[in-house]
Amino acid sequence: MTIEARFSLSWPGFSLEVDLQCPGKGVTALFGRSGSGKTTLLRAIAGLERVEGGRLVVNGEVWQEQQLFLPTHRRPLGYVFQEASLFPHLSVRGNLEYGRRRVGGGDASHFEAIIALLGIEPLLERGTERLSGGERQRVAMARALLTRPRILLMDEPLAALDQERKNEILPYLEQLHAELSIPMLYVSHSPDEVARLADHLVVLEAGRVVGAGALTEMLARLDLPIRLGEEAGVVLEARVVQRDPQWHLAQVAFSGGTLWVRDKGLPVGHAVRVRILARDVSLALRCVTGTSIINTVSGVVTGLGEDTHPAHCLVGLDANGTPLVARITRRSAAALKLEPHRRVWAQIKGVALIT
């Protein structure tokens, strides 16, 4: 179960040279700046861009190889464009039925389930011009899913929305992630969205893949966070172990220890994703007390990496198998004589519970 894509094309001022294998399940984020070729790659996978000589195999099915080129309408995929491209001449229901009818309709329970998953029941009979940006995007996602695709391609589905609308849609995307068994390719330039949604990360730069792998490993790689800039940081998979109603905190446990986070009402035992930005982690050689910081995790330095500004460096830690990244000044790194295998205490100022 994999997606194999090999494309090479060259346009004036832009070239794409990609030979990629990504897992055939979960969410794979194609991450990169604008102009890095991520959208072009996604369009090539959808068959919207015809790249001669390319090769594409999706979970064992050959979609493109040598002379073979399956046109887009014969590929069992769902595609969500950056700006929701609902058909203005059809109602919301008409839009949803458009693709659904072309794959033979399907049972009503599937329709109901998708509608419920995206919460668009109350919108069905409306015209598309009376929807908010967030609603339009949810309808577009439902429309794509109703064709029962074997892969879902999303091209920055949140990029055209303001923060409020993004926050409105992200829970639905997380829901899709949790409930759908089909693989998703998610193009994004937002580290925040990637941290919340992705299982795998492919980093593109100037049309080339500069890194690909599981999200947690990728985010901890010291040669890549530089590309995330201020948003460099790691994502941990953890589990709620206890809740403290007095202080509205919840404790989550991961392989490297436990962390207190703001209690969002999740029950004990619930699996969560926690994000720790490198800039929120400071390092000490001893376990410091008498500080306002409530989360301290012990770990071993694995390496030092460059950061965007020469005053800073990134320090990789291994906290009992879980990678962490701290951003500190180079002067501090020198003063603490940080080097691989050195044991340190990471003081974590901010922990975000993202699911």
Place this chain on the structure above:
Amino acid sequence: MPDSADLAAIRLTLELATVTTLLLLLFGTPLAWWLARTHSRWKRTVGALVALPLVLPPTVLGFYLLITMGPEGPIGRLTQALGLGLLPFTFPGLVLASFLYSLPFVVQPIQNAFETMGHRPLEVAATLRASPLDTFFTVAIPLARPGFLSAAILGFAHTVGEFGVVLMMGGNIPGVTRVVSVQIYSHVEAMEYSHAHWLSGGMVVFAFVVLLALQSQRPARRS
């Protein structure tokens, strides 16, 4: 009051405009689609040929149509070989001439509508499993509706208003080729001004209504 000859001219004009408009929509749509989508190097040439009647004096167009459809012209030989006889001074000849004369008025609005919608709706349809032909009928044509309405109104009105081409190609045969504009000309020549007034006034009202209809198209297009 309009007499029976006037009424016959009105009926003939409406018939001619209806048939011509229908044919224009039928053949103009694929042509407009091709012009809107193609990257062919012939695009400009074909576009210019379609637009030719916009700048050409109608008499010039009528003159060459008369020649090519005449007994010695290529189209004339073809129609004779097919046993259809000659087209000049017949209703079908008039339809063919009107078709060419009004072609840009129909092709251009439709082409514009196809161009304005861009590639996106067509790509969306493809990702929803619609074949290109399916997409054309279920997405492109519905989205180009305002263009089609403008095209139909302009094509019809322009055919109603033609004079030079008809005179050159069809002459002035009552009930066969004598349309309203030619009838007015005959009335004026015969100094029958009151008859001319009835028909001319009617044309003014007709033209005004057409323009009003086109104006009312605009808010619909904005939404």
